Amino acid sequence: EIVLTQSPGTLSLSPGERATLSCRASQSFSSAYLAWYQQKPGQAPRLLIYAAGSRATGVPGRFSGSGSGTDFTLTISRVEPEDFAMYYCQQYGSSPPYTFGQGTKLEIK
Amino acid sequence: QVQLQESGPGLVKPSETLSLTCSVSGGSISGFHWTWIRQPPGKGLEWIGSMYNTGSTNYNPSLKGRVTISVDTSKSHFSLSLTSVTAADTAVYYCARGSVSSAYFYFWGQGTLVTVSS
Numbered sequence: 001e002i003v004l005t006q007s008p009g010t011l012s013l014s015p016g017e018r019a020t021l022s023c024r025a026s027q028s029f030s031s032a033y034l035a036w037y038q039q040k041p042g043q044a045p046r047l048l049i050y051a052a053g054s055r056a057t058g059v060p061g062r063f064s065g066s067g068s069g070t071d072f073t074l075t076i077s078r079v080e081p082e083d084f085a086m087y088y089c090q091q092y093g094s095s096p097p098y099t100f101g102q103g104t105k106l107e108i109k
Numbered sequence: 110q111v112q113l114q115e116s117g118p119g120l121v122k123p124s125e126t127l128s129l130t131c132s133v134s135g136g137s138i139s140g141f142h143w144t145w146i147r148q149p150p151g152k153g154l155e156w157i158g159s160m161y162n163t164g165s166t167n168y169n170p171s172l173k174g175r176v177t178i179s180v181d182t183s184k185s186h187f188s189l190s191l192t193s194v195t196a197a198d199t200a201v202y203y204c205a206r207g208s209v210s211s212a213y214f215y216f217w218g219q220g221t222l223v224t225v226s227s
Contacts, residue, residue: 001170035213037154044203044217045154056215088154092212096167100154 002027002091006101012109019076021104023067023089031068033093039086039103048087049074076106084108111136113204113218121198121225127191131204131218134185142207143180143187144214147200155200159212160187194225 003026013019023034031052037045047056049065052072062077076083089101117129131143145157158168160178168176172191180187191198201222205214 033211037214044220045214046217047213047215050211050213090154090213092207096156096159096212097169097171098156098159098212100156102153 001097002029002093002099004089004091004099004101006087006089006104008104009102010105010107012107013079014109015081016078019074019079019083019106021074021076021087021106023072023074023101025070025072025091028069029091029093031072033091034065034067034072035090035092036063036065036074037088037090038083039088045088079106081108111206111216113206113216115202115204115218115221117221117223119222119224121194121223122227123195123225124193127189127194127198127202127223127225129189129202129204129221129223130186131188132184132186133206138180138182138185138187140209142209142212143178144205144207144212145178145189146203146205146214147198148203148220149197149200157189157191157202159207162209196225199223199225 005024007022034052036049039045053065064075086103092098112134114132121127140162144159160166175192177190201220203220204218206216
């Protein structure tokens with residue numbers, strides 16, 4: 001099973017700042033199988049990024065994903081007020097179980 | 110627009126079976142991956158299992174053979190059965206749709222809280 005570790009646990013930023021969220025895997029896998037989700041309280045997760053760097057339909061351009069091997073990053077170029085939420089990475093490689101990171105909370109500073 | 114809606118009991122007794130259904134509207138149930146994911150209160154996301162467009166299934170080994178996922182194409186819904194539940198199974202349960210070939214999830218249900226308690 002691939003374990004995903006997200007850092008930091010909590011990221012405190014002001015609107016307009018750049019956010020960099022990390023997702024590190026316990027073993028290397030294809031970047032084709034890494035997704036990022038945003039979750040707000042009381043809501044289902046929302047797909048932001050798939051295949052490490054492809055934005056899902058309707059996702060603003062300030063969200064971008066990158067990485068390969070064991071290290072992946074979600075970047076929000078300029079954080080907007082509506083971006084404060086939990087973020088999860090997920091790997092969905094050819095061999096289940098599919099796993100999620102434990103999450104990074106993006107909070108208002 | 111594809112919409113998913115979970116339904117089922119909100120309270121299940123320990124040792125009994127948790128059964129949930131996900132109704133799919135706005136799109137075909139055929140040809141996609143269908144998945145159940147859960148989230149214990151205040152915690153992260155856990156993949157439970159998936160049924161693929163081939164009809165095959167995969168389940169999380171951590172659930173030790175307690176899980177069954179099935180699809181009823183005639184009713185446009187898919188189901189989750191989790192046997193021998195304990196308090197550790199208390200969670201919000203989500204159904205989700207993967208793509209044709211990959212298990213990332215664009216469409217989600219709103220989630221349903223299932224509490225295991227006597």
